[in-house]
Amino acid sequence: MTQASDTAMVMAAGLGKRMRPLSTTRPKPLVKVGGKALIDWSLDRLVEAGIGRAVVNVHYLADALEAHLAQYGRRQPDLAITVSDERSLLLETGGGMVRAQAQALLPDPFFCLNSDNIWLDGPRTVFAELSSAWDPARMDALLLVVRHPAAHGHEGKGDFHLDPLGRISRRRPGRVAPFIYTGIQIVAHRLLRDAPEGPFSTNLLWTRAMEEGRLFGWVHTGQWFEVGTPQAIAPTEALLSRG
Numbered sequence: 001m002t003q004a005s006d007t008a009m010v011m012a013a014g015l016g017k018r019m020r021p022l023s024t025t026r027p028k029p030l031v032k033v034g035g036k037a038l039i040d041w042s043l044d045r046l047v048e049a050g051i052g053r054a055v056v057n058v059h060y061l062a063d064a065l066e067a068h069l070a071q072y073g074r075r076q077p078d079l080a081i082t083v084s085d086e087r088s089l090l091l092e093t094g095g096g097m098v099r100a101q102a103q104a105l106l107p108d109p110f111f112c113l114n115s116d117n118i119w120l121d122g123p124r125t126v127f128a129e130l131s132s133a134w135d136p137a138r139m140d141a142l143l144l145v146v147r148h149p150a151a152h153g154h155e156g157k158g159d160f161h162l163d164p165l166g167r168i169s170r171r172r173p174g175r176v177a178p179f180i181y182t183g184i185q186i187v188a189h190r191l192l193r194d195a196p197e198g199p200f201s202t203n204l205l206w207t208r209a210m211e212e213g214r215l216f217g218w219v220h221t222g223q224w225f226e227v228g229t230p231q232a233i234a235p236t237e238a239l240l241s242r243g
Contacts (some may be wrong), residue, residue: 002130004186006052008111009100010042011093011183013059013086018228027061029115030068033227034237039065039115043072047079049125049135057084057096093202097187098195106189109136111118114183116228122221130186132219133166140191140214141206143168145179147223152239155227160217166216168206168215179217182224190214219243 016028029039158177188231209215
């Protein structure tokens with residue numbers, strides 16, 4: 001089937017504080033899991049899905065990350081990698097997307113994913129899953145979510161509820177929600193309209209989209225791994241080794 005977009009923005013500018021001490025001398029996306037840099041797990045999935053272009057934002061230890069991306073691009077020429085430079089100011093997730101859009105780097109719509117994602121696809125790639133459900137007439141963003149049993153290493157109470165139409169609402173404080181955000185989504189330019197200047201979280205834009213009934217979720221049919229701390233690496237490697 002046709003993908004909803006040929007471009008993915010890969011969020012790689014964060015400080016990676018929870019991954020210290022491993023992230024003290026390298027950016028978190030270059031921490032290795034299963035012998036491979038975290039960001040390469042995401043980039044490899046883009047290549048496998050036929051996504052032709054990746055926009056990667058950089059801030060913390062940006063030179064090391066840029067050098068790695070250049071090396072990756074030589075190994076995988078089918079994926080064109082463009083850097084969105086945030087060296088001067090860390091813009092957070094929302095601000096990072098706005099900066100890349102202002103540079104005309106992002107088509108409408110585009111995929112967006114975190115650089116520390118590891119997942120196993122189900123019968124279809126996550127990009128095919130999202131593309132099949134994407135409806136720009138109704139949606140400003142479509143988030144890939146996963147149920148707790150398929151979210152390995154996740155110790156939280158969940159993030160979202162879905163109504164029968166797939167519209168998203170947040171978990172209430174002190175409660176448990178059945179779905180966890182995977183860090184992967186499709187974003188329409190409409191979500192980014194009238195965005196504030198400077199650093200801000202995508203949560204600000206999601207809240208407006210929820211109020212307008214235009215934030216939706218799609219349930220991932222494969223497995224997903226949260227690798228947020230050094231202690232999570234070994235259990236993740238053990239699970240991945242078993243396929």
